Amino acid sequence: MSITFDSSTPEGTEDYLQVLAPDGTRHPCPELDHWVEDLGIQDLENLYIDMACIRRLDTEGTALQRQGELGLWAPLLGQEAAQIGSGRALEHDDFIFPSYREHGVAYCRGIDPHDLLRMWRGAAPSGWNPYEVNMANQQIVIGAQTLHAAGYAMGLKFDGSNAAAITYFGDGATSQGDVSEAMVFAASYQAPVVFFCQNNHWAISEPVTRQTAGYIADRAKGFGLATWRVDGNDVIAVLAATRAALAHVRTGTGPAFIEAVTYRMGAHTTADDPTRYRDALELEEWAAKDPLDRVAAHLDSLGADLEALKERAQQATDDMAAGLREAITTMPDPEVDDLFAHVYSHPHPWLEEQRENYANYLAGFAENAEASK
């Protein structure tokens, strides 16, 4: 595929690296091909199953919110290739600093459904121990996590580690000062960090053109980062670019940036109504670039047994859905004492007093209720 550049159409979707076209045909892509030479039919099938699983995870998340089991859910629909392609390129020791939408990356980390849903249910401020899975907790403050990734990577560099950091953020986030500052820090210390921007074209109701007049990836070049702009709905391209970026940052010569051009097919969150601000035609256009369909079509052209694959996918996604439902029905509500836990790492007299007073207050209530029976 020839790479063209036309800055007059920043929202254009042609000017990126692509390996698998939407119809499933594979073209030569000299920049990326050698990073995925090892990829066989079996691997492609696994990527397909992964994407099917996180799509199901997403459908279930939305359904659980509708049923009142979750307070909120941020759909990843449409971004399966971006999350699986990058998530599957990571080594265990690499550390992830995500936003709030990376359920697919969390899935790649093997994060338990319990832990994934806890925050969305409103049962705890976060779900998992970052050190157990090498992934920080979800970040809601837009862009803040990118600086944490830069700092973590500075530490990796100072320690002489071969691991890398990767941080996920959206197109909207690129407007935050924190994200620019993170690139400055990372570049200044040649820190081993990959900035992974999922340009899903929307920041709630604002199109990406509100955040940038050019390509997001070009901004990163200005900071001196090694940069890839890829078709974010092409799991092979994303996998290849992330492998390339990780290899680059591990050389210690500087950070890298990937702009994965994709599309948020769902609402921003379950609290959002996208019909207020975007065109149904745009959705249709992107539905034709579905990340799963193209892998299926490609596997078909390679002579894989599609029927068997879809059966496997069905089984895996059903298991996943059952796990999620089980997680929700068995998740205990938080204890009142959790209010005061972990605010500080060692006892705090003022807070301890509030905790005790409130416990007495609740106990007094219970006694009064008992007495008036």
Next chain:
Amino acid sequence: MKTLTFSQALNTSLRDSMEHDAKVVLMGEDIGKLGGVFRITDGLQKDFGEHRVIDTPLAESGIVGAAIGLAFRGYRPVVEIQFDGFVYPAFDQIVSQLAKMHFRSRGNVKLPVTIRIPFGGGIGSPEHHSESPEAYFAHTAGLRVVSPSNPQDAYTMLAQAIADDDPVIFLEPKRRYHVRGEVDTDLVPEPGSLYRAKVAREGADLTLIAYGPLVKTALDAADAAAEEGIDIEVIDLRSIEPVDFATLSASVRKTGRVVITHEAGKFAGVGAELAASLTERCFDHLDHAPVRVTGFDIPYPPAKLENHHLPDLDRILDGVDRAMRRNAPLLGEDG
């Protein structure tokens, strides 16, 4: 008189201010086509255009900094911060720039910027969506901080804040957005009334001070206390900075007892300032030390625990019991 929800009152007030003064511009994330995540700016971009209702890039420091620049140029920007927890990226622009420009320019540069912030909890949101940041701003010289508690005040106070030549932090109690009330849009407020407290309910035994989201809870508590023979005077503070100490002191001198409630934590909160200042001013009239009923000094908890954190009717009544030296107060002498 019209019956409007709190959010419709804000929307109408913005519309009227924009019609009245062509220099009034709105800025914020998703305030255009979407009308804001709470729909406070619904329909305004359609009617006033993209240069008066400005969907900004996703950067709060940028929004406030650019609003300062527009104000320098003679505009009167009204900024929407999407949620309380997202004002912090703009903290430097608010505290070091917006608050101090008039002083630094020796009065030559006025920055009539209004920063609207949906604040407080009670809507079951994830973290960073339920904060009560008023004390940070009240502590900063050069900023005025107000919070309406009902649709009429939402309408009137917003218009007054926009018309004010000083920067105003305008805190909107988001869990009250849906309440309805009578709104007189022709009401001409007295000059300076934006910074005056209101006696929301008269009473003789105790002064209960609240603002924003908790005024309704305070009024409910007063009704409940009345059934037990305690006559509570409820004061809607309205302005957190400056505080209308004339109204507050007059009430406390009359009742001799004061309970202050807010959602924010107790330590170095607005209640601490009110308690200290009222003690200084009314010491000889007090029958009991001021009592504070507040959120705990913790990060805002997850949704399933927020009802424990937020002062409710029972906790306010417990504070009232303490101030009245009644029964055995459940929360202990120091709450």
